[in-house]
Amino acid sequence: MAMWDQRYEPVIGLEVHAQLLTQSKAFCSCSTKFGQDPNSNVCPVCLGMPGVLPVLNLSLVEFILRMGLATHCSVAPRSTFARKNYFYPDLPKGYQISQYEEPICHGGYVEVELEEGRWKRIGITRIHMEEDAGKSIHDLDVDTLVDVNRCGVPLIEIVSEPDIRSPREAYLYVHKIRQIVTYLGICDGNMEEGSLRCDANVSVRLKGETKFGTKTEVKNMNSFRFVEKALEYEINRQIDLLESGEQVVQETLLWDAGQGIVLPMRSKEEAHDYRYFPEPDLVPVVVTQEWTDRIKETLPEDPTERRNRFVAEYNIPKYDADILTSEKALADYFEAVIRGLKTKSEENCKLASNWTMGDVLRVINTEKIAVSDFPLPPAHLAEMLNLIIGGTISGKIAKDVFEDMLKTRESPKVIVEKKGLVQVSDIAAIETIVDEILAKNRQQVESYLSGKTQVLGFFVGETMKATKGRANPKIVNELLRKKLEGRKE
């Protein structure tokens, strides 16, 4: 249930910036690698030295086309770059190369699932390319320091239509965008580290009203939670203003996560006239039908389609499929495990799902690592599952094998053999042990024979103890019952 005056309806449009995972920068060949020494990934071009010229990195175009095609956008056969002019010390050229009047992608959409089976389409106005600025570091005693490493790192800006009607929808939308960019492998999707940034245009109006209210722009919402919280705060703030007879002022606001409120940006920082004009140093980007066709062919399966396929093909619950397809790498991992299974019965697929969602994700979450950094190859996990399915090890032993695999990186077969964890299913071997135990515990045998059949549990326990848990419990049970019943005559 929404937490605002329900006579009102919020109208939200989002601008999401995604930092692309290209090897080199947008307009020079410098590396985009993160975490390098300040001002080390630089050259005359990204330093904005006199006389340099930008040269477009074609992988940037490839990446944005992937995004555009995955979100059903039209691709402009010819698009142009523009300069966005403003002064700032971390902007060496005094302008950012961006796209303005002729973006490369426009008119697309994504669909978000508001609740079970209820989908909403959110329009995408445009997606365009631009370069990032550098970083100013103010919080040092000396002065302001500038790190130019990030200058020229390629970004795409995804601008939504004002179709979003609640902070929840905004959250789902950003989540969806994140899912798509990570599926496409064009952005790591990390909001906290700033690889995915989100600004919102927010207004409210009485329900039934067709005109938009005065909007504000909310920036600095650098986590999924904050998107929801900041928007909720801003919607209530605007409604309160209107209810008390005041007016919403069009301004730029910054979300202050510490205080949980939005604060107006200093007017000096926002009073920008960017004086956009066509970038004369770059020629128009021409995208042929062949190019888009080729990219279309290499697009990965859409995450929603993949989820539906998981349910249909592997007969796993939708809940499982949702989690498994939340990230492409995880879905890929799961499917690789499935491929390694000897038989792909519903039961076995569920087993693979349980282990992937349970044990694999637990390690990933507690170690805070990416799925791609998870140390166990899916083939090893599949091999272990095959051992469970084939009765070689029990599910309980498997938990130990899993931990061992994480530590030693050895294959489950090797671990099971080395540690002698193979389940003993050899009836003759078990029979010898059972006989010994029956011989050692005459008193308990007598109790059983006198009708206290619950003593059977004691014998099972003793046998398992003697075999260090490796005896097949089913066979142990059967043998004991047979032997004891036999003595009754």
Add this chain to the structure above:
Amino acid sequence: MDGKYRCTSMRTFDSISSDLSAGKTSCEQITQEYLRAVEGGKELNAFLAVFRESALEQAQTVDRRLTAGTAGPLAGTVVAIKDVICVRDEAVTCGSKILQDFRSLYDATVVSRLKQADAVIIGKTNMDEFAMGSSTENSAFGRVKLPLDQSRVPGGSSGGSAVAVAAGMATASLGSDTGGSIRQPAAFTGIVGLKPTYGRVSRYGLVAFASSFDTIGPFALTVKDAARVLHVIAGYDERDSTSAAVPVPEYAGSLDKEVRGVRVGIPREYFEEGLNEEIRAALERKIDLLRAGGVEVKEVSLPYTEYAIATYYILVTAEASSNLARYDGARYGYRARRTGDLLEMYTKSRSEGFGPEVKRRIMLGTYVLSAGYYDAYYRKGQKVRRLIQEDFIRVFQEVDCLVTPTSPTTAFKAGEKVDDPLQMYLSDIYTTSANLAGIPGISIPCGRDRQGLPIGLQILGKHFGEPMILRVADFLETAG
């Protein structure tokens, strides 16, 4: 005055070349001669930096290659570079205080191509600040003087490069032409100046004034020498996306003094009021020579010509306002002392670092791009630019090239126009159209006026039509 700067090295590549192959001289000796000429012509203020040591070193290397038979096509040529083009580890001031102590980290593509061809780079030449001007009076390092009459200007903005060649301080030089900055000083100093087609020569390493107008081109004593230099510096460069992948012809090889059957257009609009009568007469004499040589001469019209200057100043100032934003004192170049906050550092550094003409253009350009004015100025300017381009495309269906005056006047007195920017801007009235349209143009000497000052004749060609304009220029150079 004339003779003073025509003593030592007033030589063409052909004469140098034959002396070299006859063993009469060496590249080092030639370089020494030019260095002496530079020293002797100091009062002209043509050079901002002279690379004495590196030039002689380069010359010695060239001599070794000449002996070994591995020398490049420009061996023996000594070239001066306008100080708006980057030479690695050397200062590139652009005639501005704001870049006074700035050294470039890299060679411009044209510079590395010249070096590759075994040209010797002798130094950097003075210019109007950031190539903004028509008289080379707007330099932070003092004006350049016309060798023939030092009270006069050599034209601009590439005045230093023009004077370097005109006064025998280099075999050839490079200038930049955004609205006439090669052709007009070539006319004023009585030499050849070639502005190539936009995209013909890489701009990588040319400090930008107006990116969609800027071109690099050569000054030389003869058409043939200009053609030789163009051949070396032209061609696609992966570092300049606006450079064209059009093959580079052997420009100098096709100069055969033969123009029979060529169709030359005389655009009516270039001969209207404002044109000095002596210049008109000098051009008409040359046009008669063309007719005599078998050229089909016809009058044509370029109706949008009258909008060229206005369109030009809207668009170039817009681009300049953005291109010059990087000179803010934050990272390199001039920074004002004792400033409080960031805004003050910016405004003081830029106010103190830039000269008045540069500031005027930055303000004009900022204005035409501003919200609310963009459509009325910049966008309209772009539309008119297209009309001017179409004018030329249409005319070039009828004729192979156009012959016009280069400038409405000969070299004027220093100080005569500095206080009247509009008068100064009109000095480029015949040259800006070529930059608006991106077509090539060449200015060649066309006699002198009564005061003995050189007159320039401009030939304009179609896109990548350099071979044609060079051919006609070469014919006129020797005809009559």
